[in-house]
Amino acid sequence: MPNNQTKGLAQGAMMIAIFAVLIAISLYVPLVSFVATIFAPLPLAWYSSKYDRNQSIFVAILAIAITFFIGGLLILPFSFIFASIGVVMGITLQLKKSKIFLLMATGLTVLITFAIDYLITLKLFEFDFIKELMQLMRTSYEQSLTLTQNITGQSPITTENLELLFEMLETTIPAAVTIAAFVLAFVIISLNLPILKRLGVNVPKFSALKDLKLPRSILWYYLIVLSINLFVKPEVGTTLYVICLNLSMVLWVLLTIQGLSFILYFLDKKVKLTNLIKVLVILLAIPLYSFVVLIGIVDLGFDIRGLVKDKVQK
Known part of the structure; x- marks a missing residue:
């Protein structure tokens, strides 16, 4: 001892x-x-x-x-x-x-x-x-806008839109x-x-991203937040508005990950996935995140993986 x-x-x-x-x-x-x-x-x-x-x-x-x-x-x-x-x-x-x-x-x-x-x-x-x-971000952004305006002769964003941008950033902190x-x-x-x-430590492994299946409750949380935004329409600056906006951001990220998971799952059933293809899919998902979120919602709400699996087996 x-x-x-x-x-x-x-x-x-x-x-x-x-x-x-x-x-x-x-x-x-x-x-x-x-x-x-x-x-x-x-x-x-x-x-x-x-x-x-x-x-x-x-x-x-x-x-x-x-x-x-x-x-x-x-x-x-x-x-x-x-x-x-x-x-x-x-x-x-x-x-x-x-x-x-x-x-x-x-x-x-x-x-x-x-x-x-x-x-x-x-x-x-x-x-x-x-x-x-x-x-610091505001000062840096304003300086870059001033420089752009001096070079091009026009401002890429109005003062009102700039204020709205930073108000949104502060709200979503x-x-x-x-x-x-x-x-x-x-x-x-x-x-x-x-x-x-x-170093001799037993470590766990992540399942492949294509096999990821988030809890279906995330879909219900998203629908609740969406319903509040559509029907209650909380005023900008209120506590409810801040809560809904921040929850929406987190849920968008989770649903984007779920959508990516299904896309990789689908592609894996059709073609042999290489690391290059995986990286390209993830990069393409960034500008198309709205579509990827929709896929994530459908993947959580319906058993479309089962349909893909049955179709491939046939």
Whole structure:
């Protein structure tokens, strides 16, 4: 037992050091900062998959504290998010949960830690970084419009439409943050799990996208939100309007993924799918997302996969 504890402490210290180095690289080395950021949860994920929960949380707290001496107070929110991601990933892997569960847990961790960081910076430092980011985007966009107008002699967008655009962006911040959190979680999982597997950790696998079937309840949520927009018609700026708009964005993304899944399923039954074809389908789906959403709705509402399967077998 003492040997196991000594080994755990030694490996914990090593993981803390690696985590601190990755955070330092992401802070001070611009060219590889994104790569270091994506792999920052890796050491704590590995440690949390090998040792018990309390020990893993203690190591993560120490890792966050160590980063304070690297980047000061401003780095703590950043290291808090990625240390939490690592611990949640490791615990989920230790419990042998599915990859979908891992994605949901990691995405929720990103959302919760981001919300905590936002509230702390807002209350303690009276600094709203979302508002500052929106102001920076507005300034940058206005400068680009001015440059375009000076070159072409006409503005590509009116002042009124510009105001409407940024009002829409501000309204959809909750949905944008939610989608971004799960995209980040997906990228982190996809890139870190192969390495964890090489390090001796049992990792789950995603089913192929063509086999994805989201819960049918998503279709009902979409129909409810659509009905509210059509019949209640909430006024712009009201709470109901904000809720419906953000839910619509999230549901559009989910239905687009479902539509892509059916398209890949259909093509797989007709031709041999290569990675190139998959990439082309996904790229073509971006400008045709309305059509893809419609396919996703039909796929969830009706068993058209069964019809395709029966037709192919015949």
